[in-house]
Amino acid sequence: MSGTVPPTAVRVPRRRGTELLLTAAAVGICAYGYANVGLAAEGTVPPDTASRAAGLGALALAAHLVVRRCAPCADPLVLPVAVLLNGIGLVVVHRLDLDTPGPPAAPAQLMCSALGIVVFAVVLLVLRDHRLLRRRAGLLGIGALVLTAAPLFFPAVNGARLWIRAGGFSVQPSEFAKVLLTVFFAARLADVHRVAGGRRLPRGGGRRCKGKGKNKKEKGEGGERCRVVVSRRVLAPVVAVWLAGVGLLVAERDLGASLLLSGLFVVFLYVSLGRPGWVAAGLLPVVAGAVVVAALEPHVHGRLQEWLHPLAGYEAGEGTGQLAQSLFAFASGGLLGTGLGEGHSVMIGFAVKSDFVLATVGEELGLVGLTAVLLLYALLVTRGYRCGLTLPDRFGRLLAVGLATLVGLQVFVIAGGVTGLVPLTGMAMPFLAQGGSSVVTNWIVVALFVRLSDAARAPVAMPAARPAAPRDEAREEARDETRDEAREEAREEAADAVPAAGPEAAPAGAGAVADGVAGGAVR
Numbered sequence: 277m278s279g280t281v282p283p284t285a286v287r288v289p290r291r292r293g294t295e296l297l298l299t300a301a302a303v304g305i306c307a308y309g310y311a312n313v314g315l316a317a318e319g320t321v322p323p324d325t326a327s328r329a330a331g332l333g334a335l336a337l338a339a340h341l342v343v344r345r346c347a348p349c350a351d352p353l354v355l356p357v358a359v360l361l362n363g364i365g366l367v368v369v370h371r372l373d374l375d376t377p378g379p380p381a382a383p384a385q386l387m388c389s390a391l392g393i394v395v396f397a398v399v400l401l402v403l404r405d406h407r408l409l410r411r412r413a414g415l416l417g418i419g420a421l422v423l424t425a426a427p428l429f430f431p432a433v434n435g436a437r438l439w440i441r442a443g444g445f446s447v448q449p450s451e452f453a454k455v456l457l458t459v460f461f462a463a464r465l466a467d468v469h470r471v472a473g474g475r476r477l478p479r480g481g482g483r484r485c486k487g488k489g490k491n492k493k494e495k496g497e498g499g500e501r502c503r504v505v506v507s508r509r510v511l512a513p514v515v516a517v518w519l520a521g522v523g524l525l526v527a528e529r530d531l532g533a534s535l536l537l538s539g540l541f542v543v544f545l546y547v548s549l550g551r552p553g554w555v556a557a558g559l560l561p562v563v564a565g566a567v568v569v570a571a572l573e574p575h576v577h578g579r580l581q582e583w584l585h586p587l588a589g590y591e592a593g594e595g596t597g598q599l600a601q602s603l604f605a606f607a608s609g610g611l612l613g614t615g616l617g618e619g620h621s622v623m624i625g626f627a628v629k630s631d632f633v634l635a636t637v638g639e640e641l642g643l644v645g646l647t648a649v650l651l652l653y654a655l656l657v658t659r660g661y662r663c664g665l666t667l668p669d670r671f672g673r674l675l676a677v678g679l680a681t682l683v684g685l686q687v688f689v690i691a692g693g694v695t696g697l698v699p700l701t702g703m704a705m706p707f708l709a710q711g712g713s714s715v716v717t718n719w720i721v722v723a724l725f726v727r728l729s730d731a732a733r734a735p736v737a738m739p740a741a742r743p744a745a746p747r748d749e750a751r752e753e754a755r756d757e758t759r760d761e762a763r764e765e766a767r768e769e770a771a772d773a774v775p776a777a778g779p780e781a782a783p784a785g786a787g788a789v790a791d792g793v794a795g796g797a798v799r
Contacts, residue, residue, distance in 0.1 A: 290348050290349055290352075291352035292340075292343070292344050292348065292352065294352045295340060295343070295352035295353075295355055295356060296340055298352065298353070298356035299336045299337075299339075299340055299355060299356045299359050300333070300336075301356070302336070302356050302357075302359040302360035302363060303329060303332050303333045303336055303359065303363065304329075305360060305363070305364075306329070306332060306359075306360070306363025306364065306366065306367060307325060307328070307329035307332070309363075309364065309367040309616055310322065310325055310328055310329070310366075310367050310370065311325045312615070312616045312617065313367060313370060313371045313374070313616045313617040314617075315617075316615060316616060316617030316618050317371075317374050317617045331386075332359075332363055332366075335389070335390055335393045336355075336359045336393075338393065338397065339355060339359070339393050339396055339397060340355060342396070342397040342400050342401065343355055343400065343726055346400040346401055346404070347400060347726050347727060347729075347730035348730070349729075349730045349733040349734045349735070350726045350727075350729045350730040350733070351659050351662075351663070351725070351726070351729035351733065353655060353659055354656065354659055354722060354725045354726055354729060355722070355726065357652050357655055357656050358656070358707065358718070358719070358722045360652060361649075361652055361653070361656075361706070361707035361708065362389050362392075362707045362715065362718075364637075364649065364707075364708060365385070365633070365705075365707045365708040365709065365715075366382060366385055366386060366389065367616070368633055368636055368637060368708060369381050369382045369385050369629055369633075369710050370382035371616060371617050371636070371640075372621075372622060372628060372629050372633075372636060374617070375622040376622055376628070376629070381629055381710050384712065385710055385712070385715065387712075388711075388712030388713075388715045388716060389715055389719075391712070391716055392715045392716040392718065392719030392720075393719060395716055395719055395720060395723070396719040396720070396722060396723040397723075399720060399723035399724070399727070400723055400726060400727060403723075403727055405731075406671075406672055406675065406724070406727050406728055406731060407669060407671060407672065409459050409463065409671075409675070410462075410463045410466065410671045413459065413460050413463030413464060414460075416456045416459050416460050416463075417456070417457070417460035417464075417513070417517050419453075419456055420452075420453040420454075420456035420457045420460060420517070420521065421453075421517065421520055421521060421524070423449035423450070423452055423453040423456070424449065424450055424453045424521055424524045424525060424528075425524050426440055426449050427439060427440055427448075427449060427450075427528055428524070428527065428528060436528060436529040436530060437527075437528040437529065437530075438450065438528060438529075438530050447712075447713055448711065448713040448714070449713075450525065450528075450530055450533045451704075451711075451713040451714050451716075451717040452713070452716075452717055452720075453521070454533065454536065454537060454540075454682060454717070455679075455682070455717060455720055455721060455724075457517065457518075457521060457537065457540070458540065458675070458678040458679055458682055459675060459678075460514075460517060461514060461517075461518075461540070461541065461544045461674075461678060462544070462671055462674035462675040462678050463671055463675075464510060464513055464514045465510070465514060465544055465545075465548035465549075465674060466548070466669075466670045466671040466674055467510045468510060468548050468549060514541075514544075518537065518538075518541045521534075521537050522534045522537055522538060522565070525537065526565070526569060529573070529575065530702075531569065531576060531701055531702065532689065532701035532702045532703035533703070535562075535566070535689065535701055536682070536685055536686060536689065536703065538558075538562040538565075539562075539681075539685050540678065540681055540682060540685065541558060542555055542558040542559055542562065543677070543678070543681045543685075544674065544678060545557075545558050547674060547677050548674060579699055579700050580699050582597050582598075582599050582700070583599065583696065583698070583699040583700065586599045586600045586603060586696055587600055598624050598625065598626070598627070598632060598700075599694075599696060599700065601621075601623050601624040601625070601635075602621075602624055602632050602635040602694045602695075602696075603695070603696060604623075605619065605620070605621040605623075605624065605635040605636070605638060605639040606635060606638040606639065606646075606695065608620070608639055609638050609639035609640065609641070609642045609643065609646075610642055610643070611642050611643050611644060612642040612643075612644055612645075613638075613639065613640050613641040613642030613643075613644070613645055614639060614640050614642075615640060616640050616641070617640070618640065619636060619639040619640040620639070621635045621636040621639050621640070627702075629709065629710040630704055630709045630710045630711060631690070631693070631694070631700065631702055631703070631704075631709070632694050633705055633708050633709045633710070634646070634649075634690065634691055634694050634705055634708065635694050637649055637708070649708075650687070650691065653683065653684075653687045653706070656680075656683060656725075657680045657681075657683055657684040657687075658680075659680075659725065659729065660676050660677070660679055660680025660683070660725055660728075661676070661677060661680050662729075662732075663676035663680075663725070663728045663729050663732045664676035664677040664680065666732040666733075667728060667731060667732045668731075672728055672731060672732075675724070675728065676725075676728045676732075679721050679724055679725060679728075682721065683706055683718075683721065686703055686704075686705070686706055687705070687706065689701055689703060690703050690704075690705045690709075691705075706718045
């Protein structure tokens with residue numbers, strides 16, 4: 277009797293206990309750093325070390341409980357890495373507050389971190405399936421452009437229109453807009469499909485064109501070559517939103533965000549289409565626009581000259597610029613650093629807590645500490661790319677790759693800028709730099725990472741093995757008897773047919789013929 281065999285779910289280890297232990301270790305490391313700063317500055321452990329550690333631990337525990345409840349199969353490394361980076365940023369900002377005049381920035385940064393964790397929890401509670409974002413891609417794209425254009429109606433600060441200020445609060449809308457644009461790009465480019473032999477292939481998750489040939493990705497089921505088809509309906513909105521976003525950011529003199537958006541657009545083109553020609557088509561306007569802006573904008577031209585000649589002012593006896601001071605800070609840190617609270621990176625001056633916060637890490641924690649921090653970012657990015665490889669739907673894969681690229685590009689541009697590898701662009705280091713909008717946005721990115729990794733690691737239903745049919749002993753005995761009788765009869769007939777000239781070959785030849793005939797009889 278045949279029946280349908282119910283599928284069985286392949287159990288995936290959830291590792292929520294591992295996540296809790298790593299999160300507790302991250303909080304402990306941050307508390308140790310805070311105590312170390314107090315010892316270096318005042319010679320004693322700050323009396324509020326325990327309360328600060330308890331506050332950060334409570335926030336981290338709340339985030340862990342939300343993950344355990346709403347995303348039980350999520351990657352266990354994403355949340356601990358985010359907590360550790362955020363805690364290190366709080367410690368570094370507090371350390372710089374001790375040597376810089378004006379109101380301290382660490383309390384506001386702590387409040388924004390708490391707000392970011394609250395937003396992290398809200399995203400996980402509300403967004404139970406990442407595919408719901410695809411249905412609102414158009415609204416998200418329009419919202420991103422509105423947020424990007426909003427600072428144009430507010431006064432400029434230091435020559436740039438980046439913030440919306442109301443009372444004593446300020447918000448940088450471009451930080452939120454870049455996440456919305458990432459979702460929009462992923463949703464629109466997920467509609468790209470492949471065509472083989474004039475037939476449109478299904479847009480299922482991870483399906484390829486099958487067939488013979490060296491490159492199976494480019495062969496159809498009948499052996500014909502596949503080609504990527506991009507309709508104007510798919511590509512035109514993406515290009516229009518990209519150009520509008522970059523134009524608004526350049527008008528606001530937010531050159532770092534415009535560079536980030538352009539790089540993100542090029543990566544999306546390559547990942548979704550898989551053709552180097554599209555990458556070249558995306559890079560050409562980016563490079564041309566950068567050259568034009570560098571030639572016409574004095575501020576950008578000055579940063580370019582400082583990048584090309586960082587020690588020109590020092591050699592001319594006119595003092596050192598920010599980039600030169602940053603390089604001096606890295607050099608004085610050496611291998612193990614001067615120790616938290618014992619460096620002199622405050623000599624960088626303006627933006628030491630935001631654009632050049634990595635210089636403080638390099639000086640006071642040394643090359644070893646700086647490498648550890650960069651490896652934390654690398655771990656976060658690679659976990660995002662891992663989600664992009666394992667998610668079943670195309671939109672989820674593109675979104676995971678886009679978010680990982682968003683974080684990776686920021687780290688590369690900022691780290692390269694303060695070390696002299698690339699020109700300075702004026703972006704905030706994720707989690708480390710001062711900036712409430714940046715911290716909240718990064719926690720939204722982490723929430724999306726958690727949601728995507730939960731979908732990627734969720735149990736997969738696999739068809740169960742069909743149970744073996746019950747044995748019928750009577751039928752097996754009858755089959756054996758029939759086989760033996762047929763074999764004996766065939767052997768006797770074969771023996772009668774053997775010629776007299778080969779008596780020695782008779783047993784072997786007769787046995788082979790008999791076995792063949794017996795097998796045919798049984799079949």
